[in-house]
Amino acid sequence: TVAVDPGNGAACKTTPEILRRLGCTVHTINAEFNGLFPNRLPEPSEEGLANLSALVQATGAAFGVAHDGDADRAIFVDEKGTFMDGNITFALLASYFAEKSAGGEIVTPVSTSGIVEAVGKEFGCDTAYTVVGSIYVARTMRQEIADGKNVIIGGEGNGGVIYPHHQFCRDGGMSAATMLGLSAVRKTPISELIAALPKFTMYQEKRKTAQAKEIVDHMREFFADCPVDDRDGIRITKGGAWALIRPSGTEPLVRVYTESRDAAEAKELLDTILSEISPYLG
Numbered sequence: 001t002v003a004v005d006p007g008n009g010a011a012c013k014t015t016p017e018i019l020r021r022l023g024c025t026v027h028t029i030n031a032e033f034n035g036l037f038p039n040r041l042p043e044p045s046e047e048g049l050a051n052l053s054a055l056v057q058a059t060g061a062a063f064g065v066a067h068d069g070d071a072d073r074a075i076f077v078d079e080k081g082t083f084m085d086g087n088i089t090f091a092l093l094a095s096y097f098a099e100k101s102a103g104g105e106i107v108t109p110v111s112t113s114g115i116v117e118a119v120g121k122e123f124g125c126d127t128a129y130t131v132v133g134s135i136y137v138a139r140t141m142r143q144e145i146a147d148g149k150n151v152i153i154g155g156e157g158n159g160g161v162i163y164p165h166h167q168f169c170r171d172g173g174m175s176a177a178t179m180l181g182l183s184a185v186r187k188t189p190i191s192e193l194i195a196a197l198p199k200f201t202m203y204q205e206k207r208k209t210a211q212a213k214e215i216v217d218h219m220r221e222f223f224a225d226c227p228v229d230d231r232d233g234i235r236i237t238k239g240g241a242w243a244l245i246r247p248s249g250t251e252p253l254v255r256v257y258t259e260s261r262d263a264a265e266a267k268e269l270l271d272t273i274l275s276e277i278s279p280y281l282g
Contacts, residue, residue, distance in 0.1 A: 001026075001059055001060060002024045002025070002026055002062060002063060002064070002065065002176075003026075003028070003055045003056045003061040003063075003064035003065070004027070004028045004064070004065055004066075004176070005029050005031075005040075005044075005049060005051070005064065005066040005067070006028070006030060006066075007037065007040055007044065007067055007068065007069065008030050008033060008035075008036075008038065008039060009033075009042060009067055009070065009071055010067070011172060012033050013033075014071065014173050015071070015172065015176050016028050016031060018173050018177055019180060022180055024180065027055055027059045027061065029051055030051075042068050044066040044067065044073075044159070046083040049075070049077060052066055053082070054081065056077055056078075056079065056080075057081045060079075061079065062079055062180075062189075063076055063078055063079055063190050064077040065175075065176045065179065072160060072169065072170035073086075073158060073159035073170060073172050074159050074161070074172035074173075074175035074176055075089070076179060078189070080191050084190075084194070085157070086158045086159040087112060087113035087115055087116065087202070088115070088194055088197065089159060089161075090112070090113075090155050090157055090161060091116050091118075091197055092190075093161055093179065093182065094106050094116055094119055094120060094125075095123070096181065096185070097153045098119065098122070098123035098125045098152060098153075100152075102123045102125065103123075103125060103150065104125050104126075104151065104152035105126045105149045105150060105151045105152065106125055106126070106127045106128070106151075106152065106153055107128045107129075107130060107140050107144065107151055107153075107162075108127060108128075108130070108156065109130050109132040109133065109136070109232070110232050110244055111244055111257055112129075112156060112157045113157055113202055114200055114259055115197060115198055115200045116157075118198040119197065125152065128140060128144060128149075130232075131231050131232035132156075132232050134162065134169070134170050137154045137155065137162060138169060140154070141162060141164055141168060145164065151164050155170070159172070159175070161178075199261060200261055201260060201261075201263035201267075202257060202258070203257070203258045203259070204257050205270065205274065206253050206256070207254055207274070208252060208281065208282065209252060209253060209277075209280050209281050209282070211280040212248070212252075212253075212254045215245065215277045215280045216230075216247065218276065218277070218280070219245050219276065226238045232246055233245050233247055233254075234246075238269060239260075240262060241260035241266050243256065243258040243259075243270070243273055244258075245277075256270065256273055256274065258270040258273070
């Protein structure tokens with residue numbers, strides 16, 4: 001049994017049918033086409049999926065899946081109705097393919113949680129990083145395959161996942177089918193699969209600024225003794241933590257991500273960065 005919330009968008013007639021054809025009993029909510037999106041915002045959020053969570057609990061579903069308006073992304077809730085972060089979802093789906101193709105490669109942007117790389121390593125898989133954006137993930141996947149790499153999956157931490165043996169673009173319906181496959185193969189509740197994943201804490205902040213380039217230049221100098229990846233903003237590795245300082249391509253602001261297995265370490269790095277960039281804000 002699976003619960004589906006297409007959000008009155010493109011998946012109204014696709015994801016429920018896909019899952020039925022795979023043998024599921026499907027319960028739906030917001031499954032009528034309506035471009036005004038009267039029941040929740042097109043972007044699935046924890047608050048917006050409260051009714052999906054309730055439906056999962058009421059029906060005893062193995063999980064619930066929701067889509068954005070064009071259904072290229074999928075956001076899940078587990079069998080308890082608990083909202084699943086997109087990075088958690090990507091890690092679970094990546095583990096499904098990594099287990100079947102040990103030694104393969106995962107492709108993802110520099111903003112993705114380290115949980116995905118850690119899961120891949122458990123199965124001997126490498127992770128190739130790209131600039132942020134699904135188009136860059138897809139292009140890198142195609143290039144890596146052309147270079148002879150066994151690319152098993154690509155995606156981002158926002159619910160957008162690309163399956164190279166299917167097509168080189170995000171596909172929310174395929175993610176729903178893959179989560180079903182994972183649930184059937186593992187024969188373990190989704191919440192328990194999540195509990196078994198490596199633990200990471202990520203912080204994300206954004207600040208308005210007209211000096212994004214100056215911020216990146218300053219932080220490169222400030223972290224001169226740390227390994228740096230500057231393919232998209234600046235990604236710093238410091239101890240067991242990493243940080244990404246990335247100017248927005250569409251707005252006058254800068255985004256800051258920090259992450260570590262140690263929450264205190266991630267928070268300390270975040271506070272250091274926010275303090276250092278404060279003169280450039282506003």
